Amino acid sequence: MANHPLVSATPLPNFDAIIQFTLGTVASSSAETYQRTFDLWADFCMNHRLHPLDLRPHHVQDFLISQPVTKRTRQRHLAALRKLARTLALDPNYPQFRAVYEALRLMQTPEQNAGGKERERRVLNHHQVMRVLDVWQEDKLIHRRNRALLAVLFYTGLRRAEVRMLRWADLELDTGIIRVRHGKGDKFREVSIITGQEDTAVHALRAYQAALHAATNQNREFVFCSIRKGDKPGKDKPVNVRAINQIVEHTAQQCGVTFTPHDARRTLGTDLLAQSFPVPDVQAQLGHSHASTTIQNYAMPAQARQRRKRFKTSY
Known part of the structure; x- marks a missing residue:
């Protein structure tokens, strides 16, 4: 060399x-x-x-x-x-x-010979989110875990890497708060477990926690661990990113709704902005350093008919 x-x-x-x-x-x-x-x-x-x-x-x-x-x-x-x-x-x-x-x-990022295909940015509607969660309805540990994992993605907006590193000590299910100790840029933040028509994510986490405790008869450190054959919990360590991707891919195949882990995050952010929640609040929930990131990537343009109903001039 x-x-x-x-x-x-x-x-x-x-x-x-x-x-x-x-x-x-x-x-x-x-x-x-x-x-x-x-x-x-x-x-x-x-x-x-x-x-x-x-x-x-x-x-x-x-x-x-x-x-x-x-x-x-x-x-x-x-x-x-x-x-x-x-x-x-x-x-x-x-x-x-x-x-x-x-x-x-x-230095600017060179565009010369850039390959691949940029990921399509998808935002799921209410019915699609329900179809995703309904894939995992059985009374099995793996179903409880997968439903809880997907619910956390859709109702907190956490990044995939943040979800996999969650510890039970970081969750306050009574108050609906999650502490992210090492977010992007190694930043700490607290996020809300957002409620929909029901408190879907909290219910899913409680059901999974009970099933996990029944299977191990001990308190575990990490929330999302691997599941071995026979529906047995694996070692008390975080699932890897590949496992999360596989859960999402399998779910998409079963329910017919194409999405990625980041689409769940985008779905939440877009939905909150569409309901006119303050940008700083949505920014804090998603852990963006700049409000411009929240607006540019998550604010979807309203349909013309919706704009006509909402907009009024002052003259």
């Missing part, structure tokens, strides 16, 4: 060590995404005989263009590499990385 062109008298840190340190500075919800980016970056550097800490913008741009993914995924790759450069720039032993980090901050 080629020498690093920015090397100084101080030896550079081990790449794997600096990666692990960087991952330790982000929320678990971001760590998995960052790790995938770092693995791809390491492969790219090996194939092009580059030092993996050579984060100069022209190399990063070549890497991004080489990935046949959507622009949104490229943005996530760039964010991860910026974080890596920032970790190095904060160390006084490596002042040469300050300029590299500042250059990456100014």
Whole structure:
């Protein structure tokens, strides 16, 4: 592998060590995404005989263009590499990385050769949400878990990674509050378990909690764990992201409603905004840093007939 062109008298840190340190500075919800980016970056550097800490913008741009993914995924790759450069720039032993980090901050995500297909943004209506939840009606532990997991997605707007890391200690079912200890950007927030025509999510969580306790006869730490053959609970650790995706995909096949975990979040945010709830409240529920994100991604334009009924001029 080629020498690093920015090397100084101080030896550079081990790449794997600096990666692990960087991952330790982000929320678990971001760590998995960052790790995938770092693995791809390491492969790219090996194939092009580059030092993996050579984060100069022209190399990063070549890497991004080489990935046949959507622009949104490229943005996530760039964010991860910026974080890596920032970790190095904060160390006084490596002042040469300050300029590299500042250059990456100014860098725009390249659109050249962007591949893939941007995900369709779906918002489910009331009947579709009910069809989704009704897939899991049997008195089995796996049905109780899956119904509770889907209800949390649709009635809290939590991100998939936030749902998988929930602990029972984070839930206040009597008051309908969930504490998200490590949200996006490793931020803490409290969210409401929103009620619909019924307190669907709270009821689903209570039923699942009772079934889980009956199956284990002990208090568990994590809310959503794996279910083994024979409808037996697995180890007391969070389900992985792939398992959540599989639950959603199987549910969609059974009920005929196509959706993703993020569509559940979008459904809640869009529904709350459509009912004219204040944007700051919806923003806080969803954990957005900026109100513009809430408005641009979740506010759906009203139909012309609906606008005609609501709009009145002052003249």
